[in-house]
Structures are given as structure tokens and as C-alpha cells.
Amino acid sequence: MYKRKHLSSMFLALLVFAVMWILYGWNYWNGDREGYEAYYYSRDTLASWGGEVGYGFLNIFASGTGLPYQAFQVLISLVTLLLVLRYILKTTISPFASILVYAVFFFSLDFVLMRNFLAFAIFLQGILVLYEGKQLCKIKYALIILLAATIHQSSLMFMVFIFIPINRTIDIGRFIILFFVFLCFYVLARYSLPLPDSIARHFNYYDTSLKSSLANVFMHLVSTVLITLVVLAERKSLYKLDNFSARDRELSFVLSLNLLSLFFLVLYFESEIFIRLFRSVLFFNMLHCINSFFLLRRTYLFLVLYILFFAIYLIFFFLVPVAGFSVFPLFNYNLLLN
Template sequence: MRHSRQFSIYLALLMFLAMWILYGWNYWNGDREGYELYYHTRDTLASWGGEIGYGYLNIVASQSGLSYQGFQILISFITLALVFRYIIKRTISPFFSFVMYAVCFFPLDFVLMRNFLAFAIFLQGMLILFEDKPYSKLKYSALILLAATIHQSSLMYIVFVFMPLNRVVPLRSFFLIFILFISSYTLVRFSLPLPEGVAKHFDYYNTSLRSSFANVSVHLVSLLLIALAVFAERKSLCKIECFSSRDKELVFILNLNLFSLFFLVLYFESEIFVRLLRSILFFSILHCVNSLFLLRRTYLFLATFILVFATYLVFFFLVPVAGNSVIPLFNRNLIFN
């Protein structure tokens, strides 16, 4: 088992290097021109608004004489290394997990450069939360604030600081709080207008009731199926405090999915928040991949979950923008072309 995991890590490292070449030496994608323009023209922290962390990186690199391509090579290495670190620490088969990530997420993530880096930092916070050591939640909060200086949407992940780490959140209390939250949010939202800057940003990623309800439906279905997978393995999970690593894993993925329900209201605000659903599916799919390598009776169910949501991620997120993401990932590369 130990040797097979070491071999899996070696193969995952080769995947990492291949993805770094594809990302770092890519010279055009849907967002590349905008990022490069900002790199050369935004030369003060004030011009970056609240995302001063990413602005600081740009300013330091630009003033040091680094070309934008060199900056992209550096940021791509840091980002992929953080994702690689998370997968190595949290998966049984790093190679297979990395393959799933490469197929379902990476071809869009590399285009969303700021969001990708912020998500990679968020993953380090999730590692800290899972370890549940002294000051874990404080350290997690600090990393979320750091990620928010790269991409402000990362602030949404602060909700996970409230989830218990060694037991399943009491379901009755949770859903009572959730209903109160939905009611309060709706009341405030219809009573007070959004700040002008936020409203303009939301309008840029406009949404419709149809797409909003579709996103909510997919989110709820994924939660239901993960809950079924968890309780099929450990029916008594709600009644115990968890000390074994496997029980902690089951509690963690279930609580994470439950607390992600607080994102549902955002799907009615702007289409951009569907990226939060991608983040939750990242954890859910990796959990199911992990579970396939353990002795159990639910292999078919887990494989079906992976297949269904991998297909959803590919056809909903990747196929519609393939001309700006998947295709240039391979044919707009300085090494290959």
C-alpha cells in the first residue's frame, strides 16, 4: 500500500509538471489580455481596489522588470503547488485525484487566474480546519482574508469557520438557523438596495430565475447524494464525536456540504456565484474518489456520483467556453508552438 501510494505521488508530480507547462507558458486565453493590461497599467495599490494582495504581486513583479509571461509562469507554479499540496495531504490516490481535477476543473481554472490563486490559498485553510489543532479556526480566517485580497469572492468561504469539526452539526438546529438566515436575507435584500459598485458588478454577470433555480437544484442534489454516501457508510455518524481519521473525513464532507447551503441565495444575485458550486463539487468528487480506494459496498453509487457531476462540470462549465479555455490551453503554448 505504501509503495503504491508513493508511485501514485510520483505520477501526480508528472501531472503537476505537465499542467504547469500548459498554464505557465500559455500565451492566450479568454482572460489573458485583461490580466496583461492590468499588469502593465495598474501601478498603484489604490488602482486595485480591495484586491491589494494580487495588486501587490503585480506591482512588485512589474517594477522588478519581470515580463507578464514570467509573472504568469511564477503565479502558475505557486497556484498549482498549493493545489498539489492539498491533494497529496488529503487523498489516498493523488494521481487519480489529480487526473479528476485536471479533467473537470483545470481547463477553466487557469483562465480565472486570480480566482484560481485565491482558491488554492483557501485549500490550505481547509487543510488547517481538518487538522483541528489549536487556533485552527483563527488561522483559517487569516487565510480567507488573505485569499480575499486576491479575489474578493473568497470572503464567502468564511462561513466554514462556524462548522463543527469533530461531529455532525445538529441537523434540527442547523436547518432552523438556515431558514432564519434565508428569511432575514430576503427581507434585507428587498428593503435595501445594493451598493452601486456591487450592483454594477452583479449586472455584468447577469442571471435569470431559470438558471438560478437550476443551480440551486444541482447544489441540492449533490448535497443529498453526498449525505446518502456518508450515511450508507456510517449510519450512526450523527450520534458520535469523531476521533478516527475516516470518521473525521465523513463529518467534514457532510458539514461542508451542509454549510454550503448558505450560498444558495447568492445564485439569485449573479451568475458568477455558480463558481461556489464548482468549489463544493471539488471536495465532493475528491471525497468519492478517496472512498473508491477503501473497502465498502457502495462502489457503484460513488462511481455514479463522480460520473454524473464530472459530466456536469465538463458540459456546463467547460464546453460553452472551450474556445477561450480548453482549446487555447493546448494550441496557444510557447513550448508547443
């Protein structure tokens, strides 16, 4: 029975994947489309792409063969979505529920952020390597992150997850000490050393305010506390186990990932763009909570709270404000549907 359910879930997940590919690959206008297309035809040297030479090489190679931009987008969308699908199939109990949650709450903005989306999909492959915990996994993870950074430089921020311990949970006491040492060092360095001009100019594109920065910090902290309660509601302690089961490893990994993500908090005071890092953390947490529903637990309260609270947050903070450039074009500007 479970096997049949699993196979049906995979089949439905593939249907959702096909729909997303059609919507993304054959979309011909969105908030960032014109910029990407202009770069495709005008930036013909790797030097013109700065540090993001990986994405630059893909553009130069494809345009050099005479491939139209729309065909290039079809191919990039296929590769990107296949990488996301691979992650979901390998890590989730219900691939259909997982990809459906992704499609509803994340996809309609991701497809607009083409470079960031591809880089994130590559980053997911690094998380797979890190989670499996095999030999040289951390070196492989670092190399994958460096590859993702050649597509979008913000991927370098994910290098912090290389400190996720294998087959054990982060020691909370040591983490708190390390975190506050980091905060002190960051504040001293930030206010004694000026930012490089190139980084400062980029940050100015995405201005921020103290109010929005504090709001982002607050939401990130709420997420961390809630996901910790989700984990502890299933396992009262992850420190007294002699042998981790596969599920214990997953719980430990999720908890460690969220704790290490707290290092992103300082970035919210630098630029509004760094809220995308928190959105990536929400991707892992939402999928974890959705799939936890398929397991027997003492309580489902914190799962429900997390999903409802951050589903609303994702919709009204990320989707609604830019719906005219993302959600609506996804359906209204498609070569196959229109």
C-alpha cells in the same frame, strides 16, 4: 505493497503537476489573458486594484522589477499549482487519481481565471488548517480567507465554513432551523435595503435569470443529497460515535461542508458568477468520492452516481460552453509546445 503503490501514485501525481505547470505557465492566450496582461502594465498603484490589494501588490512588485508578464505568469502558475498539489498530497489516498480528476474536470477553466485560481489555492490551505482542528484553527482559517480575499474578493464567501464543528457533525435539526431563519432574514434585508453601488455594478456584469438561478439551486441540492447518501452508505450514523477515527472525521467534515454550502443558494439569484462557489464544493466532493473507491465499503452505488452525474455536469456546463477560450487555447497557444 500499499507503500509502493502510494509512492508510485505520488510520482505520477508529480508528472501530472509538471504537465499542468507547462500548459498554464507558458500559455500565451486564453479568454482572460489580454485583460490580465493589460492590468499588469497599466495598474501601477494599489488604489487602482480596489480591495484586491494582494494581487495588486504582486503585479506592481513584479512589473516594477521589469519582469515580463509571461515570466510573472510562470511564477504565479507555479505557486498556485504547488498549493493545490500540497492540498492533494495531504488529504487524499491516491494523489494520482485525485490530481488527474482535477486536471480533467477543473484545471482547463481554472487557469483562465488566474486571480480566482490563486485565491482558491490559498483557500485550500485554510481548509487544511480547519480539518486538522488544532489550537486556534478557526482564527487561522479566518486569516487565510482574508488573505485569499485580497487576491479575489469572492473568497470572503468561504468564511461560512468557519462554522464547521471540530470532531463532531452538524446537528441537522438545528441546522435546518438556522438555515430557514437565515433565509427569512436575507429576503427581508435584500428587499428593504439597496445594494451598494459598487456591488450592484459588479453583479450587473454577470446577469442572471430566474430559470438559470433555479437550475443552479436544483443542481446544488442534488449534489448535497447525493453526497449525504455517499457518507451515510459508509457510516449509517455519525452522531452515535464516542471517538472519531480519522475517517469518521473526514466523513463528518465533508458532510458539514456540504450542509454549510447551502448558504450559497441565495447568491445564485444575485449573479451568475456565484456558481463558481458550487464548483468549489464539487472539487471537494469529487475528490472525496474518487478516494473512497480505494476503501472497503458496503456499496459503491452512490459513489458511481455522484461521479458520473457531476462529471457530465462539469463538462457540459463549465467546459464545453467556453472551450474556445479555455480548453483549446490550453493546448494550442503554448510557447513550449508550439
